[in-house]
Amino acid sequence: MTGIRTEPVTVNLGPQHPSTHGVFRLRVTFDGEEIIDLEPVFGYLHRGTEKLAETRNYTQIVTLTDRMDYVASMSNNLAYVRTVEDLSGIEVPERAQYIRVICAELQRIASHLMATGFLLNDIGALATPLIYCFREREKILDLFEMLCGARITLSYMRPGGVFQDADQDFWNALDILIQELPHYLDELETLISKNEIVLARTRSVGVLSDEDAIDYGVTGPILRASRVKWDLRKANPYEIYDRIDFEVPIGVEGDTYDRFHVRLLEMQESVKIITQCITQIEKGSIRADVPYFIRPKPGETYQSVEGPKGELGFYLISDGGVSPYRCKVRAPSFINLTPLKKMMLGWKMGDLITILGSIDIVLGEVDR
Amino acid sequence: MYGLGLIKGLGITMKNLVIPSRQFNVYQYPNKRATPWDLAKINNSKPFTYIAKNPLTTIKSFVGLVNVEEKLPQHPNFRGEEFAWYDNRCTGCASCAKYCPLGIIKIVTGTSGVNSQEGQSYDLEVFDIDIGRCMFCGLCVEACPYDALHMGSGFEEAQYQRSNLVIDINKLKSAEKKPSTWFRPQLVNQGHDPISGDTADWRKVGRHEKPSQEDQSERWAKR
Numbered sequence: 001m002t003g004i005r006t007e008p009v010t011v012n013l014g015p016q017h018p019s020t021h022g023v024f025r026l027r028v029t030f031d032g033e034e035i036i037d038l039e040p041v042f043g044y045l046h047r048g049t050e051k052l053a054e055t056r057n058y059t060q061i062v063t064l065t066d067r068m069d070y071v072a073s074m075s076n077n078l079a080y081v082r083t084v085e086d087l088s089g090i091e092v093p094e095r096a097q098y099i100r101v102i103c104a105e106l107q108r109i110a111s112h113l114m115a116t117g118f119l120l121n122d123i124g125a126l127a128t129p130l131i132y133c134f135r136e137r138e139k140i141l142d143l144f145e146m147l148c149g150a151r152i153t154l155s156y157m158r159p160g161g162v163f164q165d166a167d168q169d170f171w172n173a174l175d176i177l178i179q180e181l182p183h184y185l186d187e188l189e190t191l192i193s194k195n196e197i198v199l200a201r202t203r204s205v206g207v208l209s210d211e212d213a214i215d216y217g218v219t220g221p222i223l224r225a226s227r228v229k230w231d232l233r234k235a236n237p238y239e240i241y242d243r244i245d246f247e248v249p250i251g252v253e254g255d256t257y258d259r260f261h262v263r264l265l266e267m268q269e270s271v272k273i274i275t276q277c278i279t280q281i282e283k284g285s286i287r288a289d290v291p292y293f294i295r296p297k298p299g300e301t302y303q304s305v306e307g308p309k310g311e312l313g314f315y316l317i318s319d320g321g322v323s324p325y326r327c328k329v330r331a332p333s334f335i336n337l338t339p340l341k342k343m344m345l346g347w348k349m350g351d352l353i354t355i356l357g358s359i360d361i362v363l364g365e366v367d368r
Numbered sequence: 369m370y371g372l373g374l375i376k377g378l379g380i381t382m383k384n385l386v387i388p389s390r391q392f393n394v395y396q397y398p399n400k401r402a403t404p405w406d407l408a409k410i411n412n413s414k415p416f417t418y419i420a421k422n423p424l425t426t427i428k429s430f431v432g433l434v435n436v437e438e439k440l441p442q443h444p445n446f447r448g449e450e451f452a453w454y455d456n457r458c459t460g461c462a463s464c465a466k467y468c469p470l471g472i473i474k475i476v477t478g479t480s481g482v483n484s485q486e487g488q489s490y491d492l493e494v495f496d497i498d499i500g501r502c503m504f505c506g507l508c509v510e511a512c513p514y515d516a517l518h519m520g521s522g523f524e525e526a527q528y529q530r531s532n533l534v535i536d537i538n539k540l541k542s543a544e545k546k547p548s549t550w551f552r553p554q555l556v557n558q559g560h561d562p563i564s565g566d567t568a569d570w571r572k573v574g575r576h577e578k579p580s581q582e583d584q585s586e587r588w589a590k591r
Contacts, residue, residue, distance in 0.1 A: 063469050150447060150504070153504075163510060164551055191377045
């Protein structure tokens with residue numbers, strides 16, 4: 001069709017758009033329906049967590065970490081608490097480590113369920129798979145309520161352990177959940193992963209090659225979907241992960257489908273980890289003898305854990321006082337957003353939503 | 369291929385729709401619209417006898433005019449509103465105020481009282497908790513050395529003005545004491561359940577008894 005004059009159109013996606021999982025803005029330039037340029041804009045949910053941390057003591061900061069990645073508070077707590085323990089040389093009792101690992105893995109399942117559900121919701125499988133995912137997530141949140149009294153903003157971990165031992169209610173409910181979960185996850189897989197429409201929308205869409213993934217510093221399920229077998233639980237076993245036998249699932253192609261499928265497989269592995277933890281856990285102390293106001297020696301440290309979204313790290317500098325001199329967060333969602341242009345250029349408008357959904361961003365963590 | 373995956377998926381949806389144990393729990397908020405069958409279950413009678421006895425309510429419930437209060441299942445460990453504070457356990461040490469990440473607890477002590485710890489007579493004059501800014505992390509409860517402050521298990525405490533959200537000493541004293549079992553193993557051991565409406569007085573909630581007035585003056589004032 002020569003003779004018709006065309007020109008690119010710039011469209012604002014967000015900040016208030018349900019598919020951006022928060023207040024995230026994308027300025028996309030379209031040529032017809034094809035993306036030719038895009039620019040992510042964020043900072044709408046900036047709350048200054050890192051600066052606030054400088055005015056609070058080491059235990060109080062645990063409550064701030066809940067509010068960063070608010071669908072995976074347990075993992076945030078674990079990452080922060082481990083950094084403080086490394087900084088001040090606190091030995092954690094074994095039972096506390098087991099409970100922490102169980103909690104972190106439960107939180108990983110909850111977070112992945114949410115990611116899967118919302119990805120499918122964005123694709124257009126409206127509400128049905130999302131409700132399936134939320135049914136299981138609800139049970140995990142009920143477990144957290146038994147354990148620490150809250151469902152989202154948990155603040156369960158403290159430097160030196162956890163604040164409260166799990167009672168018998170929790171262990172009984174956990175046993176039931178562990179028996180049910182593999183079945184539910186299988187059901188989710190048959191419901192979705194063989195569905196022709198889902199395959200057509202996600203197969204070979206938004207491919208990120210393994211070299212690019214490593215170059216951009218991407219971590220978590222997105223990196224593993226791009227065929228890179230890198231998991232901090234295996235590469236640098238923290239807590240008690242060295243005593244546990246599990247697999248690291250990797251993708252085939254590095255496309256949107258692989259990112260979604262790797263999450264499904266990881267949930268199965270998490271169930272295995274929890275089962276082994278339940279058999280290995282023994283009675284004992286749950287909290288090291290740590291004062292309320294911790295004063296670490298002057299120094300600095302960086303510790304990271306494998307969160308549901310990637311490598312979640314905390315960098316703390318202590319000047320010997322009750323609060324840190326500097327607290328820097330390596331937020332996986334933020335860094336996973338960097339190859340956005342690489343994945344999206346050349347794809348259509350509908351694929352934009354799919355690719356963004358497959359990255360699983362939480363804006364509380366991106367902006368902090 | 370050829371739509372087989374779609375049919376399989378629909379089969380799972382159908383299974384979840386039909387089998388009662390696999391159905392989703394749907395909670396209507398705040399009140400549940402009751403059918404005659406629900407009403408019969410609540411009143412412990414058979415559906416048909418209930419319908420025959422109460423024709424008017426049955427017609428109303430078919431139209432959707434009968435509501436039944438339904439509470440979500442909640443664990444006694446839940447940490448929420450209605451702080452339970454025991455004035456005769458509190459010594460005014462302000463550990464809670466010092467430990468609050470947001471600094472929303474205000475404590476003022478004066479010399480008007482009859483307490484005699486530390487050789488001086490003093491009393492609590494102000495004990496304000498600004499619930500409007502509270503995030504219910506529970507660090508104040510964890511810090512309390514005398515088990516005087518406890519979490520509650522309520523929510524839905526909306527007010528029209530922010531100033532109404534500040535809980536002062538009189539409100540805390542007169543409030544019904546339903547402490548949550550959060551971080552209080554002694555309450556768990558007693559089988560205390562605030563969700564079903566158990567209250568606890570100051571003797572029940574402590575890890576140890578508070579010494580009597582005579583013992584205190586023996587120990588502190590007359591040494």
